[in-house]
Amino acid sequence: MFRTFQSRLVFFFLLVSLSGIILVSLAIKYSFFGSFNDYLETKRSEQVEGVIERLELEYRTGGVLTGETMMPIFHHYAMVDNLFFKLYDDNDIPIIDTTRHLHMGNSHMMDLPSIEELESNQFLLMSDGKKIGVLDVYFPREYENIDSQFLEQFNKYIIVVALSMIFISIIVSFLFSKKLTHGLRQVSNATRELQKNNLEIRIPDEKHVEEINQLAKSFNELALSLSNQEKLRKQFTNDLAHELRTPLATLRSQIEAFIDGVWEPTPERLQQGHGELMRLVRLVDDLEQLLAAENPQIQLRLSEINGKDALESLRASFLPLFKEKKIKLLIEEPRSNFYFQADRDRFFQIMINLLNNALKYTNEGGIVTVTSKLENEDVCFIIEDNGQGISEEDLPHVFERFYRGEKSRNRKTGGVGIGLSIVKALVDAHKGRITIDSEQTIGTIVKVTFHKTNE
Structure with a gap:
């Protein structure tokens, strides 16, 4: 058993790669995800506690609960953290409702959840033992987009580590065989060129043992894939850069029409200009995401x-x-x-x-x-x-x-x-x-x- 080089290579490959995968999976399951959930809950609790403290301080300072001083914070939490509030006075009469952003967001094609997708908690606002109001807090049941993207990115890093371990195990296994020195030197030289961003490097098709031939073929396919991905990334970058000119030209014509007095700056026309601006912003966001993404396809909404x-x-x-x-x-x-x-x-x-x-x-x-x-x-x-x-x-x-x-x-x-x-x-x-x-x-x-x- 394990007398042939191929069998030993398979053994070490499986041993190292499976060990790494198991260790990483256990670390993610029992450590990172739990800590990340605790962090999100702690962050939300601190945000809500801060809001309650400031509302109660506003009442103690001015003798009335209006929530006006909290509007910038409410707006920030709604737009950034998907954290929404409904504020009522001591007679349960609504004062502030930031869940209206949900309806506004949907009309402007912003990525906001519906109120049915949110969980809620209710808190009493007290001052000197007396009820001064009620605060309803709404927050997502699951991860937000940015949190999910972070976890996906983290998982990608874990996969890269696992694949790196597998790659190292293959290289080490081959280095133990003196008969494969020439083939390994070619692989090593080609790898160094690839690290220097020479994506056109290829290993010549020569007569080696079957294992080296397969490795050379895999490397060439990898280099070809990387070369195609690089061309695709540049191509999509150029595509989106080209598309930036269109909303800029439209906005320019509308603004010049306002300046020249051809158009009156009515709310409807300003809203059209805002729509063009938001399309421009989304195009820039797409460009940034495509530069970093492995898959440059854009999801349709x-x-x-x-x-x-x-x-x-x-x-x-x-x-x-x-x-x-x-x-x-x-x-x-x-x-x-x-x-x-x-x-x-x-x-x-x-x-x-x-x-x-x-x-x-x-x-x-x-x-x-x-x-x-x-x-x-x-x-x-x-x-x-x-x-x-x-x-x-x-x-x-x-x-x-x-x-x-x-x-x-x-x-x-x-x-x-x-x-x-x-x-x-x-x-x-x-x-x-x-x-x-x-x-x-x-x-x-x-x-x-x-x-x-x-x-």
Whole structure:
């Protein structure tokens, strides 16, 4: 038993890796998770105790319980820690209710829980032995997103440690065999190059024993995988950076319209500007997350979207841009409301990209038309322009990343050839369809289809 090198390698590999995995699992189960839960509960208790002390101090100081001094703290706890409060006076009349943020958050596409997902505790507010009010505290039953992300990241570190132990056991096992010196030297040299970020390094395909051949093959696959991941990371970084220009341009046009007196700063228009700003913030957040994530795919947050309202929002956002370039924008209002399922931010990202393309490649005095219609169980948005169009040889490649036809034209517009590839990826993620029909010098018709919501 264990006479062959392969059997001993398997033995040491299993011994080291399983030992590490068992030790790490036990440490996580009996130490870290318990300590982390205690920390979260202690933190929440200290926050609530601090609020109660300050409310009672406010009453003792002013003789009345208003909670006005606590509003910044209440708002901070609601936005950062998902900790909400309802404050009542001694007659159980509501004074402050920060759970309204839950409804506000849902309308602004913020990641807040519903009140049904929260647990609650009630505390009496006392002063000199007399009841002065009641404080209801609402908090999540489970981990918040940031806590879950922390635990997931911690688990990833544990996995990396376990894999490192496995890797070390393999290397040590191979080093005990003198017959494999040449093969191990190649592996060692290639590993050093990989550590220097030389992702193109490969081990030559030579005749070694089976174990070394398998190791060389695995290393090459690993280097290839790392190289592809690095290219994918840079590609997605460039994609998102490209998308930052769109909300900035929209915000700029709206603000300039306010400054020039073209628009009055009404609450509705300010709200539209705020929506663009929040889309910009979320794009920046996505960029930061994608740089650190192993999987760069973006999770969709599907919701029911009112198509009529969405078209009106696009009209308000893009009309100043089209007027500036002296292009006529026609967005046909549907006869009745209709609804469809999509991620609201990604839907606007799709439509904004397509309208920006129409704006870029339509000459002064041209017309861009946006229509919508129902087809069976689908909702279709059609963007038609009489601009420069796309040549027949370029049309099959318009969705390819970084593909740019007519380089001189693209130098003028500043495109880098990723806008339509992003649109295609987002439409595919929605399980929708997108088609482009175009003829050079005549114009382009883009048709995007989403699934309709059953009313």
